[in-house]
Amino acid sequence: MPSQRQPTNSRSASRSRANSSFFDEPEDDRPDLPEPQDSRHEWGRILICGGMDWERNATLPSTKEGGKGIQLQIEDHVVPVKPRYMSHLKITKVISGPRANYTIVIDLAGTAHVFGRVPYFGMVNPTPRNKWHVVSCDEPLHVPGPDGGKWEGGAVGEAHFLLFSGNKVYGAGDNRGSPLGLTGEYYADLERIRGPWERGRTIRQVATGQTFSLFLDSAGYVYAAGKSEFGVLGNGSTGEVLLKGGKIGFTYQAPPKRIKEFGNKRIVSIACGNYHAIALDTEGIFYSWGSNQYGQLAQEHVTESLVPVPFDSCRHPVTAIYAGPASSYIRTEGNDTQMWGTGKFKLVGRGSSSAPYRDFEDLEVPRNAQDFGVGFISHFVTVIGDDDVQRTYAWGQGATHGELGLGADFLSASEPTPIEQLENIEVLSIAPGLVHTVFLVKPDETLEERIGNAAASSSEEEEEPVKTGPGRQPGRGKGRGNRGRIGGRSRASYVGAFREKDKEKQAKAKDRERKKNKEKKLAIERWPPIESGDLCLNCDEGERDDLTFLECERCEEGYHMDCLRPPLWELPDGEWFCPRCEQSAYEWSHPQPEEPDELDSDSTGPDEAA
Ligand SMILES: [Zn+2]
Ligand SMILES: [Zn+2]
CATH class of the missing domain: 3.30.40.10 (Zinc/RING finger domain, C3HC4 (zinc finger))
Incomplete structure (x- = not known):
């Protein structure tokens, strides 16, 4: 490893140097792009699966061992559960990332709630050696929007995160290498990130990798900050500098600067892998830059690209882009939607070959993809089937914590497999993390029934309750009678009792039994169980x-x-x-x-x- 030039350790010293020059770019009168329309339900509730023992999640053996020997733990949820204490929040956005062992959700009031193994944020006396703040989702950290405003979005990296509201962007966490576009070493509180977008524009999206961040404004300009290695800043340079003793270091860019290479192209979406970046413009053209070590740029014959390069061999316009740690995915709109991937990931149905793909390959997932999500190993796609049923498929080879949500028998899956608990549940968005996954789901009757069934079956002592984890049974109710109780978890049993009385044929009873068994299988538990x-x-x-x-x-x-x-x-x-x-x-x-x-x-x- 080449030694790297570290930013100063002293926050006060670095602040005095942060006399930013971001107003040196000439102003222009490029108008704002129209706001993207979102027809989905305004807010939802969250479900979580995978590792929720945040401290232990972070001590995973390397993936080279294939996760062998890892025992599922009590906090590994192999099917989605409803985090009980956050169940009263009306959530509009969920934010996680392939390297993040934590999650941020934003509610209808614009307040952010942070839980998991959070870097630095909210700690009283953090140090680079003691930087992890373990926060249970029973009691997340609540972060009101800036100056009475609402948080609109953000991005999370392994050890740093960003949140934005209007034209204000804030960052927190580990800033060594300036991935936040700030100059201090670390931030336990949110610190404002200043940038050229502040001149009359608003932020539409932020994205972040291991060492850098991107900022997209309302006019379709992209700004980059962080360490210049691999050319991730898109400015034509790797920023290599010769250090004492012949070692190589890299320059840092803070505050953020505009990526001029896009010229008059207007960008509508950005995403970051560990060390590469991708973007989508108004015409449906995909761009990539940064490291191409695993073919994640879909550019031939290069190991890295120092400026954004358009990918123009797509027959159909690209309508969405997604980045994995060292992979890129696009959705194209031809006769039907199609998902493609390039870089380092296991492709469905192509055996266990681990050779990366150096060009976009058809992911062979069901058509009509609505949304896509990629975690460290996990992949998800939501699809509206020909039968009009929304299904969420998951796959990922070597997953070990239940982050696919497919149950204890399918911790790892090599082809897209529907998550039974989510059948017919409208998944508004998916935020896969390191070894956990958060689903934002529409709060409707189907969801209520699934949760009601989990509670109802747990109070029927004679029946085997739905298992959601190995060696663990969900909290049993008190077995009290359901008579006279309406609403909440008693609803399913109430209907059941009513039907029992009207003496239908045996065949119908069997049907009911089958349906009940299925309902039990699909039931979604509230976690943790309580008395x-x-x-x-x-x-x-x-x-x-x-x-x-x-x-x-x-x-x-x-x-x-x-x-x-x-x-x-x-x-x-x-x-x-x-x-x-x-x-x-x-x-x-x-x-x-x-x-x-x-x-x-x-x-x-x-x-x-x-
Ligand atoms: Zn209550
Ligand atoms: Zn009373």
Whole structure:
């Protein structure tokens, strides 16, 4: 390894040097591109599968060992579960990445919630040796948008992340090599990243790799910051510099500078791998630059490309681009949609050959792809089938933590396999991470039923509950009767009891049995399991025939409808949250800046001593 020139360790010293020159580019009057239209449901709930033991996830044996000998752990979810304590958030965006052992979600109020093994952010006394902040998704970090604004998006790398709102971009985490376009060594708080887009434009997208970041503005300009190695900054240089003793180092670019090579082309989408970058313009042309070590640029005869190069052998316009660690994927729109990939990844149905692809190959996934996602090993595609059913397919060879969501028997899959739990559930977007996957799903009846069935079956003691992990059974309910209970998890059982009475033919009973078994198989658990009380939190009485008992979707505590203040006169439509959880949802989405702890300072003050 060549030694590298490190930025200064002192934040204050580096700040004084950060006298940026980003206004040296001439202004121009290029108009904004129209805002991309998004017809999907405005918000959703999240489901998670894969490794959620964030500390341990990060100590994976190298993939060379093929993950052999790794035992599934209690926090490995081999099928999607609903993270209970985040279930009351209305989420609009999920952000993770192939190298990220953490995730950021943004809610309808524009507040970001961060969980997983988070680099630096929110730590009191971090150091480069102690930089990981392990945050459970039971209690994520809440990050309000800047200056009362809403977070609109972001990007996460292995040890740094970015968030943006309007024309303001912020970064946090490890900044050695300036991947954030900042000049300090690390940031435990969000730090504003200044750039030329601030002159009258807004940010549409940010993307980040191991050593660099890209910024896309509303006029279709792309800016790059970070370490210039492999030409990832797209400025025609690898930035190699000769250091003392004949060693090679690389220059860093901070603040971000515009990639001029695009000329009058206007970019609508960007994505970053570890050490390569891709972009898509308004005409459906794909561009690539940076490292081509594994063929991830789909450019012939080059090991790296120092400027963006258009890929013009596509017969059909490219409509979406995605980057894996050392791979690139495009969706084309011909007679039907088609997914293609290049670089280092295992291709479906082509055996175990690990030779990388140096040109785009047909991924051979079902047509009509809606969305695509790529993690460290995992791949996902959502497809609307000919039967109008939305399915989410997963594959990836060597996956070990359940991040594919296919169950304990299919930890690793070499061809696209539908995730049963997600059948018919509208997946709005997918955020695969290092060894976990977050799905943003539409909150509808299908989803409620799946979750209701998990709860219902867990309270039927005589039946084998749905297994979602090895050696572990979901939390069992208290086995209380379902009589008189409507809504929440009791709904499925209630309908079942009603049908039992009307004495249909045996054949129909068998059908029901089959359906029930399938429902159980498809059920989605809330995680973690909890034990909740049997009594109404208001009147301390249990279930009564004359009063409807409601159960909270999140904490599973109950209230009689009439005991709520104000009382509820009609059965709630869909999910119901108790007043405490509603309050929590509000507080999580509207976090207050922390007040200085006056009591604390008093107790150590002279008054206390006297
Ligand atoms: Zn009551
Ligand atoms: Zn509750």
